[in-house]
Amino acid sequence: xxxxxxxxxxxxxxxxxxxxxxxxxxxxxxxxxxxxxxxxxxxxxxxxxxxxxxxxxxxxxxxxxxxxxxxxxxxxxxxxxxxxxxxxxxxxxxxxxxxxxxxxxxxxxxxxx
Amino acid sequence: xxxxxxxxxxxxxxxxxxxxxxxxxxxxxxxxxxxxxxxxxxxxxxxxxxxxxxxxxxxxxxxxxxxxxxxxxxxxxxxxxxxxxxxxxxxxxxxxxxxxxxxxxxxxxxxxx
Numbered sequence: 001x002x003x004x005x006x007x008x009x010x011x012x013x014x015x016x017x018x019x020x021x022x023x024x025x026x027x028x029x030x031x032x033x034x035x036x037x038x039x040x041x042x043x044x045x046x047x048x049x050x051x052x053x054x055x056x057x058x059x060x061x062x063x064x065x066x067x068x069x070x071x072x073x074x075x076x077x078x079x080x081x082x083x084x085x086x087x088x089x090x091x092x093x094x095x096x097x098x099x100x101x102x103x104x105x106x107x108x109x110x111x112x113x
Numbered sequence: 114x115x116x117x118x119x120x121x122x123x124x125x126x127x128x129x130x131x132x133x134x135x136x137x138x139x140x141x142x143x144x145x146x147x148x149x150x151x152x153x154x155x156x157x158x159x160x161x162x163x164x165x166x167x168x169x170x171x172x173x174x175x176x177x178x179x180x181x182x183x184x185x186x187x188x189x190x191x192x193x194x195x196x197x198x199x200x201x202x203x204x205x206x207x208x209x210x211x212x213x214x215x216x217x218x219x220x221x222x223x224x225x226x
Contacts, residue, residue, distance in 0.1 A: 045215070
């Protein structure tokens with residue numbers, strides 16, 4: 001079955017870049033996503049990338065996809081204290097007419113002022 | 114409202130009781146998803162509706178769990194004979210159509226004591 005793995009913790013200094021990594025196993029994934037979850041809040045979609053793309057940039061966010069290695073990364077430039085949250089990598093599985101998301105366990109990003 | 118609304122936000126119930134969790138999707142969204150997030154884990158897919166019908170219920174853990182969406186808008190997740198292991202945050206998401214951006218609600222935190 002599908003599996004998405006992420007490191008559990010990342011700590012960076014304010015102003016530095018953060019890089020959160022993710023690996024996945026389902027080669028038939030159509031979209032790969034990054035979600036942000038702040039304490040007590042729902043999931044917020046940050047960005048997504050279609051599986052035939054290598055890179056996507058959106059303001060301070062850069063997503064890199066290595067489809068051969070099934071590796072996805074999220075780079076946050078000029079990390080701010082407001083970026084402290086849990087970041088989830090997810091892939092969409094479109095088998096059997098469904099579009100369920102498979103999530104990793106999340107990476108907790110701590111930004112040190 | 115503008116977003117996905119879930120009620121109640123918190124629910125404490127005794128083991129063995131029946132509970133209903135409600136989701137109001139964004140108006141006009143045809144796709145609706147239920148996920149369950151246990152402590153320290155990423156969300157896990159439960160069920161996906163396209164309109165009124167459950168297009169994929171492969172994530173429901175057992176026959177104690179059931180969900181409906183009778184008019185293609187509001188959905189109710191029903192859990193019979195609750196167990197302590199059912200304690201989790203239950204998240205609902207909706208999207209305009211399948212495999213487009215899914216917007217998540219704040220979730221219902223269910224605690225079974």
